[in-house]
Amino acid sequence: MIDRTMKEKSLNQKTVAIWFTGLSGSGKTTLAENIEKVLFSMGYLTQILDGDTLRLGLNQNLGFSEQDREENIRRVAEISKLFINSGIICINSFISPTHKIQQLARDIIDREHFIEIFLSASLEICEKRDVKGLYKEARNGNIKNFTGIDSLYEIPINPDLEINTGVLSVEESVVKCLEVIIHRISK
Numbered sequence: 001m002i003d004r005t006m007k008e009k010s011l012n013q014k015t016v017a018i019w020f021t022g023l024s025g026s027g028k029t030t031l032a033e034n035i036e037k038v039l040f041s042m043g044y045l046t047q048i049l050d051g052d053t054l055r056l057g058l059n060q061n062l063g064f065s066e067q068d069r070e071e072n073i074r075r076v077a078e079i080s081k082l083f084i085n086s087g088i089i090c091i092n093s094f095i096s097p098t099h100k101i102q103q104l105a106r107d108i109i110d111r112e113h114f115i116e117i118f119l120s121a122s123l124e125i126c127e128k129r130d131v132k133g134l135y136k137e138a139r140n141g142n143i144k145n146f147t148g149i150d151s152l153y154e155i156p157i158n159p160d161l162e163i164n165t166g167v168l169s170v171e172e173s174v175v176k177c178l179e180v181i182i183h184r185i186s187k
Contacts, residue, residue, distance in 0.1 A: 004084065004085045004086075004087060007085075007086060007087030008087045010087065011045055011087045011088075012043070013044050013045065013087070013089065013185050013186075014184065014185045014186070015083075015084040015085075015086075015087055015088060015089055015090075015113060015185070016084070016089055016090075016113050016114065016115050016181070016184050016185055017077075017080045017081075017083075017084055017090045017091075017092055017105075017109045017113055017114050017115070018032075018035065018089065018090070018091045018092065018115045018117065018177075018181060019092045019094070019096070019105060019109075019114060019115065019116045019117065020032055020091075020092060020093045020094070020117050020119060021094065021095065021096040021102065021116065021117070021118055021119070021156060021159075022095070022118060022119030022120065022121065022165075023095065023119075023121065023123060023126045023147060023148045023153055024095060024126060024130070024134060024135070024146075024147060024148065025121070025125070025126030025127065025128075025129040025130050025135070026119035026120070026121040026125075026126055026165055027119050027121060027129075027165040027170070027173065028050075028051075028093040028094070028095075028119055029050055029052070029093045030170060031093075031117075031119070031163075031165070031170070031173055031174065031177060032048050032050065032091045032092075032093040033048065034170060034174045035091055035174060035177055035178070035181065036048055036091055038174060038178060039089065039181070039185075044089055044185065045087070045088050045089065046088065046089045046090070046091055047083050047088050047089070047090050047091070048090075048091045048092075048093065049076055049079060049080060049090060049091070049092045049093070049094075050092075050093045050094075051072075051076075051093060051094045051095060054072070054075075054076060055072070058075060058079075059071075059072050059075060059076075063145075064144070064145040064146070064151070065145060066098070069095075069097060069098075069101060070100070070101055070104065072094075073094060073096055073101045073104055073105050074104060074108065076092060076094060076105070077104065077105040077108035077109050078108060080092055080105075080108075080109055081108055081109050081110075084109065084113050089185060092105075095147050095153070097147045097151065097152060097153045097154065098152065098153075098154050099154045099156075099157060102116070102154075102156055102157075115160045115161075115180060115181060115184060116156055116159040116160050116161075117159060117160060117161045117162075117163065117177060117180070118155065118156045118159040118161070118162045118163070119162075119163055119164075119165045119173075120155070120162050120163065120164045120165070120166075121164065121165045121166040122166050123148050125165075125166035126148065134146065135148075135149065138150065160180055161176065161177065161180045163176055163177070
């Protein structure tokens with residue numbers, strides 16, 4: 001078999017799962033897309049896994065109960081691990097609301113190949129950015145188990161990086177992320 005190390009050597013990159021976590025509207029997808037563009041321009045092979053996208057396909061049978069959220073992240077982490085084993089840098093954008101769920105992702109992927117980036121924008125900032133109107137719907141009782149409103153979000157205990165996207169611009173946030181990421185993926 002051709003193992004991950006051989007694939008990394010062929011692609012001239014080390015593989016990791018970059019895991020963006022934070023409230024809805026904190027900037028996870030925006031940063032994931034910007035990081036992917038920069039890494040691609042530098043010659044790195046990447047794949048984005050995004051919560052909204054996967055819930056339209058692979059995870060469409062899951063709701064937002066704690067059990068379903070856990071299963072969502074379990075599936076995503078397993079997919080991410082497959083990309084890593086293929087030599088591909090996997091950029092993940094998922095709320096990952098509880099310590100248990102955050103740890104589940106780390107355990108499946110393994111700490112050596114896991115970069116957790118917590119986007120710490122306040123609930124107020126996230127609500128202002130809410131182009132889909134999800135927070136308003138949750139506050140009106142139309143969406144149940146919405147993280148930050150009637151469902152808990154536990155701040156990661158020891159993320160590799162914390163970025164307050166309510167204070168820093170997208171460009172400043174990308175620079176901070178790349179400082180951590182490039183160090184881990186460079187040969």
